[in-house]
Amino acid sequence: MTEYWRLVLVFFATVNPAAVALAAASASAPVASLQGLARRAVAAGIGVAVAGALFVGATLGAGRVLDALDIAPETFRIAAGIVMLIVGANAIWGGTVASEPAPDGWQAGVFPIGLPLLAGPASLIAAVSYAVDEGEAKTLGAAVIPLALAALLIVAGVARWRPAPDAIARLSGALLIALACGLMVAGVRDI
Amino acid sequence: MLRGITGTLSLWLAGALALRALVVPGETCPPVSSASAATATSEAALWMDRALQDDGTYLYEYDAGKDRNTPEYNVVRHAGVTMALYMLAASGDRSGMATADRAMTWMRESLYSSGDRAAFQSPYDNSIELGATALMLAGLEQRRLATGDAQYDELMHRLARFLLAMQQPDGSMLSEWQIARGAPYAGIRSKYGTGEAFWALTVMHRLFPGEGWDQKARLTADYLSLHRDTVEQQKYPPWADQWAAYGLAEMADWPLNDDNIRYARSLADRFGFLMRVEAQRTDGWLSELVHGRKARAAGMGTWVEGLGSLWRLASADPRMADMRQKIGERAVCGAGMLASRQVSQSQAGQYVRPGIARGAWFTEGVTRMDDQQHALSALVRIQAVIDARNSEAGR
Numbered sequence: 001m002t003e004y005w006r007l008v009l010v011f012f013a014t015v016n017p018a019a020v021a022l023a024a025a026s027a028s029a030p031v032a033s034l035q036g037l038a039r040r041a042v043a044a045g046i047g048v049a050v051a052g053a054l055f056v057g058a059t060l061g062a063g064r065v066l067d068a069l070d071i072a073p074e075t076f077r078i079a080a081g082i083v084m085l086i087v088g089a090n091a092i093w094g095g096t097v098a099s100e101p102a103p104d105g106w107q108a109g110v111f112p113i114g115l116p117l118l119a120g121p122a123s124l125i126a127a128v129s130y131a132v133d134e135g136e137a138k139t140l141g142a143a144v145i146p147l148a149l150a151a152l153l154i155v156a157g158v159a160r161w162r163p164a165p166d167a168i169a170r171l172s173g174a175l176l177i178a179l180a181c182g183l184m185v186a187g188v189r190d191i
Numbered sequence: 192m193l194r195g196i197t198g199t200l201s202l203w204l205a206g207a208l209a210l211r212a213l214v215v216p217g218e219t220c221p222p223v224s225s226a227s228a229a230t231a232t233s234e235a236a237l238w239m240d241r242a243l244q245d246d247g248t249y250l251y252e253y254d255a256g257k258d259r260n261t262p263e264y265n266v267v268r269h270a271g272v273t274m275a276l277y278m279l280a281a282s283g284d285r286s287g288m289a290t291a292d293r294a295m296t297w298m299r300e301s302l303y304s305s306g307d308r309a310a311f312q313s314p315y316d317n318s319i320e321l322g323a324t325a326l327m328l329a330g331l332e333q334r335r336l337a338t339g340d341a342q343y344d345e346l347m348h349r350l351a352r353f354l355l356a357m358q359q360p361d362g363s364m365l366s367e368w369q370i371a372r373g374a375p376y377a378g379i380r381s382k383y384g385t386g387e388a389f390w391a392l393t394v395m396h397r398l399f400p401g402e403g404w405d406q407k408a409r410l411t412a413d414y415l416s417l418h419r420d421t422v423e424q425q426k427y428p429p430w431a432d433q434w435a436a437y438g439l440a441e442m443a444d445w446p447l448n449d450d451n452i453r454y455a456r457s458l459a460d461r462f463g464f465l466m467r468v469e470a471q472r473t474d475g476w477l478s479e480l481v482h483g484r485k486a487r488a489a490g491m492g493t494w495v496e497g498l499g500s501l502w503r504l505a506s507a508d509p510r511m512a513d514m515r516q517k518i519g520e521r522a523v524c525g526a527g528m529l530a531s532r533q534v535s536q537s538q539a540g541q542y543v544r545p546g547i548a549r550g551a552w553f554t555e556g557v558t559r560m561d562d563q564q565h566a567l568s569a570l571v572r573i574q575a576v577i578d579a580r581n582s583e584a585g586r
Binding site: 069070071072074075076078079082083107110111112115116121188189190191 | 192195196199203206210211214215217218219459460462463464467471514517518521
């Protein structure tokens with residue numbers, strides 16, 4: 001597997017499109033009860049835009065963040081791994097990601113779809129960590145695919161087939177835990 | 192919406208603060224210049240001079256809180272401190288030579304001879320340890336490099352032949368000599384001694400090329416690279432062996448084989464991690480609770496020595512080149528911590544015995560002679576790294 005596809009896998013696990021789609025569908029009536037494809041598409045589009053902006057900020061500002069914190073990239077991997085571990089465990093436990101009741105209309109695209117479903121703590125901290133280690137462009141490029149997939153699932157509406165995305169969400173959580181452990185080990189083992 | 196975002200961000204902030212406090216506090220690397228490192232080495236050498244007693248031994252350990260010297264001694268550390276002074280001389284500062292020569296005389300007066308071999312025998316319990324002889328030889332080698340004086344060449348060869356008597360066919364080293372049998376005790380090894388002997392053998396090759404010391408050193412290099420951690424049951428391999436790093440750096444242009452390079456890279460990773468953790472430690476109670484107390488100079492100094500050596504290797508061998516900058520960063524960070532933690536002249540006035548406090552490194556009120564040894568060697572070793580980084584930054 002190339003470095004790029006490994007990164008795509010990381011962001012697939014951290015964004016967890018299946019869990020996001022489930023949470024978006026069940027967060028509250030306004031999101032769950034979106035009647036038409038167009039309304040779901042608007043919310044998903046806004047969500048991707050908000051999350052995308054946060055990802056861009058996290059990757060482009062990664063070096064400055066670490067400088068400001070006085071932390072070596074290797075040490076930051078340990079912190080990122082811990083956050084990913086917690087989020088992964090949460091996904092296994094609940095089959096989705098935590099969310100509060102969503103507001104009505106386009107605002108649902110900002111919250112909770114954009115933040116914290118698409119741009120969650122695991123995916124943002126992973127963006128910072130990998131941007132420093134692997135480069136900003138590659139990191140952003142890798143995040144695009146899971147974000148797009150999550151948006152598609154939101155638009156499609158997954159509530160009807162709940163068991164399948166639920167299983168995928170939990171498996172993604174397990175994958176995230178494995179990746180988190182690898183990242184922490186790398187943080188300890190590398191110079 | 193705003194309430195939701197505010198709640199989410201507040202939760203994240205709380206998590207981030209907890210993570211910051213418990214897992215990733217900032218890494219503090221005090222600045223260190225070539226001049227400040229040189230001042231610190233000079234102060235450490237002066238400490239050794241003041242600590243050298245009339246009988247040729249050093250003050251072993253001093254507890255400032257109790258104003259008491261510890262009434263014990265360690266001959267391996269005696270040889271190590273003396274070697275550090277000769278290393279300083281080899282770097283161009285010969286201010287500690289007279290002290291080192293007096294301490295070396297004490298060792299030369301306690302030699303065990305067997306055929307064409309000689310070893311440094313403890314005058315306290317008559318034991319003969321690999322590490323003491325290896326560091327005595329290493330000290331004489333540094334002296335030879337510093338002065339070109341050949342008067343101890345024969346002794347160096349006898350000491351080196353003793354090391355070979357301790358070497359096993361697989362390159363491992365036994366650590367204690369049984370006088371009655373005229374052979375080493377089987378099965379007793381030292382996690383320090385092997386690397387010390389290895390380094391001493393590599394420098395023998397530099398000083399006396401063509402005599403075959405390189406073949407013997409290579410044997411031990413391979414043992415260290417491939418088998419030592421398993422055979423000697425290191426819990427968290429690789430064992431952070433700065434002596435091995437010295438030896439590998441000495442072999443940089445032989446050159447090293449791929450197994451040796453893999454081992455060198457793993458050592459760099461280990462030393463780098465230890466340095467990152469140390470840079471996160473403070474004197475605060477939370478830091479002590481979560482990250483442990485600050486390392487003593489005898490520990491941290493070895494990490495800087497190791498990194499300084501591996502930086503040399505990374506500068507010479509393209510298979511390590513990708514690590515050179517990081518190794519340099521970590522090494523300089525460690526040197527900065529060492530220099531900042533040394534008791535200065537003004538701070539020494541607060542101690543009951545300012546002459547023993549000045550130039551020393553204390554941990555929980557106690558300083559031991561190898562604190563000064565490893566810190567001195569580390570700061571000597573780091574000079575080239577600081578100079579190179581300054582030069583590269585200026586380009």
